[in-house]
Amino acid sequence: MRELREDRRDQARDDRRDDRRDRRQEGRTADQERRIERLEQRIREERREDRADRRDERIDRLRDQRRERRDGDRIIITEGDRTIIREGGRTYIRRDEGLRFRDGSRDWREERRGSETVRISVRPDGSEIYTYVDDDGRLLRRSRRYRGEEVVLIDNRPRGGFRGGAFVPLDLPPPVIEIPREEYIVDADEASYGQIERAFTAPPVRKLERKYTLDEVRYNPPLRESVRSVDLDSITFDTGSWEVRDDQITKLENIGLAMEDAVKKDPKTIFMIEGHTDAVGSDDDNLSLSDRRAESVASVLTKYFNVPAENLTTQGYGEQYLKVKTDGPEERNRRVAIRNITPLLQTSSAD
Known part of the structure; x- marks a missing residue:
């Protein structure tokens, strides 16, 4: 009798898993199914081959790299290719995303142009990605040039966000959400491809007064919350650690498919990948881990799902925006959230 109960319990668990997989596949085309099959085979082969070459990347190896200095009212902590800044009761992390474009490029170079540095990534198809940064490594502009035509993807020149290095918050109230919560914050682990696609293509949940810089979007929660999110x-x-393990990559299937298709329809689409942690551990560790994990997810989406690196931006928030308010360990707080922020972004300083 006991064995029968255990068999029934195992069968019920298997049925629930199959039902969940069926829901996730809902809305996929036959071509997408074939792409997923090829992807899963590729993951098994490539990740097995390069396992021996992977670096042991862990946060405790970075602590000794941190250097702290004061600049007026700001505390600046450098950590490898990242900078943690504390000012005005706020803490945020910044990194140079242009370096992420080296992977898969046939050429990569850096030039000094006036007061700016431009990093140029040349893709196998001949397109060129231009990333302009200031002396602090902060993104100013990002564009794609192909066959003589230039498309501006991001114009992050200051317009009320950062002024002289100091962050100025926007006076925006939280949006009023009038749609079902499961459509506003989509659970990627349960959602179908169709549900994720709709979240990425839906308009903002409120009327916007203007277009905003990327920094304004990054550092103003009510603004980010104007568009839906897909939470993983x-x-x-x-x-x-911040490495995405082999067994985790397939959890990005529907997200990767939906993002790839969105970029094909509109090459100017920009997705923000947010990293979040729970409240266990130090603030600096959590901020660095969340930022590096978001970047790792972005790299996986580019490598395995053909989402162009220039159509992605990443930001770590550490424990600042807990999904579940608790100081203890909580899996739901250790998450990645993805938003299509294209409707929020300015593409020129005049927007």
Whole structure:
């Protein structure tokens, strides 16, 4: 009798898993199914081959790299290719995303132009990605040039966000959400491809007064919350590590398909990948981990799902925006959230 109960319990668990997989596949085309099959085979082959070459990337190896200095009212902590800044009761992390474009490029170079530095990534198809940064490494503009035509993807020149290095918050109230919560914050682990696609293509949930810089979007929660998010709570990392493990990549299937198709329809689409942690651990560790994990997810989406690197931007928030208010360990707080922020962004300083 006991064995019968265990068999029934195992069968019920298998049925629930199959039902969940069926829901996730809803809305996929036959071509997308074939792409997923090829992807899964590729992951098995490539990740097995390069396993021996992977670096042991963990946060405790970075702590000794941190250097702290004061600049007026700001505390600046450098950590490898990242900078943690504390000012006015706020803490945020910044990194140079242009370096992420080296992967898969046939050529990469850096030039100094006046007061700006431009990093140029040349893709196998001949297109060129231009990333302009200031002396602090902060993104100013990002564009794509192909066959003589230039498309501006991001214009982050200051317009009320950063002024002289100081962050100025926007006076925006939280949006009023009049749609079902499961459509506003989509659970990627349960959602179908169709549900994720709709979240990425839906208009903002409120009327916007103007277009905004990327920094304004990054550092003003009510502005980011004007567009829907797709939350991935189940992707897990080893403790203190930011590498996306082999068994986690397939959890990005529907997200990757939907993002790839969105960019094909509108090459100017920009997705923000947010990294979040729970409240366990130090603030600096959590901020760095969340930022590096968001970047790792972006790299996986580019490598395995053909989402162009220039159509992605990443930002770590550490424990600042807990989904579940608790100081203890909580899996739902250790998440990645993805938003299509294109409707929010200015593409010129005159927008």
